[in-house]
Amino acid sequence: MVPDAVILAGGLATRLGDLAAATPKCLMPVAGRPFVDHLLWDLRRHGVRRVVFAVGRLGEQVESHVGDGSAFGLQAVYSREESAMGTGGALALAAEHVTTDEALVLNGDSLFDVNYLDLAVRLRSAAAGSARAVIALREVEDASRYGSVRVAGGGDAADGDRRAVAAPTACVAAFDEKGVSGPGLVSGGVYCVQSSLLRSLPREPHSLETEVFPRLVVEGELYGAVYDGLFIDIGVPDSLELAQTAVAAWRRRPVAFLDRDGVLNVDVNYLHKPEQVVWLPGAIEAVRELNDAGYLVIVVTNQAGIGRGFYTESDFEVFTAWMAERLADAGAHVDAVYHCPHHPTEALPGWREDCECRKPRPGMFLRAIAEWDVDVERSFMVGDKPGDLEAARAAGIARGVLFTGGDLRDAVRPLMG
Ligand SMILES: [Mg+2]
Known part of the structure; x- marks a missing residue:
């Protein structure tokens, strides 16, 4: 807790x-x-x-x-x-x-x-x-x-x-x-x-x-x-x-930008409930290592399920708080979570928008860089889709890795330091 x-x-x-x-x-x-x-x-x-x-x-x-x-x-x-x-x-x-x-x-x-x-x-x-x-x-x-x-x-x-x-x-x-x-x-x-x-x-x-x-x-x-x-x-x-x-x-700190689904947890379509969560191997431990090495850990996640009406912003916030408590039990934390609720064609009115925040566009990264004192040179992105890394690069985050499975610590450690 x-x-x-x-x-x-x-x-x-x-x-x-x-x-x-x-x-x-x-x-x-x-x-x-x-x-x-x-x-x-x-x-x-x-x-x-x-x-x-x-x-x-x-x-x-x-x-x-x-x-x-x-x-x-x-x-x-x-x-x-x-x-x-x-x-x-x-x-x-x-x-x-x-x-x-x-x-x-x-x-x-x-x-x-x-x-x-x-x-x-x-x-x-x-x-x-x-x-x-x-x-x-x-x-x-x-x-x-x-x-x-x-x-x-x-x-x-x-x-x-x-x-x-x-x-x-x-x-x-x-x-x-x-x-x-x-x-x-x-x-x-x-x-x-x-x-x-x-x-x-x-x-x-x-x-x-x-x-x-x-x-x-x-x-x-x-x-x-x-x-x-x-x-x-x-x-x-x-x-x-x-x-x-x-x-x-x-x-002033470097940021480890992490995608959520497919990096921290198994990617289940429109995940928003605790019982759907399967943490990926080494995910919680990797966050903890980043915390203790002085990185900001910032999650950037497309959440079109909100725009599509599958769950609400409030459901997302409650779920995010639940994840934070699980991390806290292991002495780990995510410094901030940025999400994009939109979708350019499939979302409900009000959410249907060709926005700047949905990856592969860089909006969430640019907002994070504006709101935190970021050492951009030393920052990096870990995502499970090429669009994650593309979005990061468009925001000036050149370093990154495509995480395709295994232990998250093995993907993150070579980028630290
Ligand atoms: Mg993903």
Whole structure:
């Protein structure tokens, strides 16, 4: 299941001085837009649909910027504290707005490029369900600024994988050990927690990091998983400056464009129901590999069945959400799905159109390139029909492969890198 997210946005920018005296930290401008926009972009592309903002002083500015969340493709709701409640108290108040069994928790003033869905899978699987929270950990050169985290077995951070996805989920042996200098593991400010844990927190001022987590350590219920993606904390002026270029570079990505039918699943005519789905070998795993290698995965699919009246746009959206949940169960996600509902001759009135979006025309690709910051040179297309590749080429995506069967990973891997 794709979890709801809670963003702790109540922090005051005390270390940023005049710069932020009248601005919540999460609204500080980074790479041309308020910082929170990047967090919402990252959550949405992982499939998160609902975000609870825990806001305090200056919270009305966050509400006025994010609104109901529709501009970001998700639903935003607000949990307002009357007086400073600390991170634990803020989460206790936010808990009633969470609708899923697990919740992602993010600090509103830091960004850690983590596969959020992988973190949720780890929470479910760690120690056969005894884990109540999993922390996303980051290896840093000097842990003393943050307070380090020690994991049972010593941790296995430096295994060289780009995002250390192979690193085991390890029980946390100590949290927030101060004064440990030199390289070490620190909390990246991203957690996946059982929602029941949030609901059990006292609705009074307390700290998640210095009170709740240490208690979980004693009970053996706190776990950590190591990731090595971009980690940036805008709470101090130096790193705020660094974030300007780092975040812009992080958002620019190559895209793996994938056709749906015949690439992800067996091509059944006018597929639109879960019971019709047979995933192709290696399809889910290939998406996951692309996610972890930093590609955007964008599905481009002709859906003339909508125009022909065989199923509705709404059926298509429900079905797409179902596929996203199956992918999420494996820690994988599709960043966006573009579809063409038209047909030039066979569709019903209103849908009968010689459109620019139906492959082999490039409309869906051009829209994706306009809406995402795409590294076109490194992008590629995987389709099962020549028209898929023709459409991609017409949009400037020169690289691609015709997938004719076998394991999707074998088709995708040579194109990566
Ligand atoms: Mg196809």
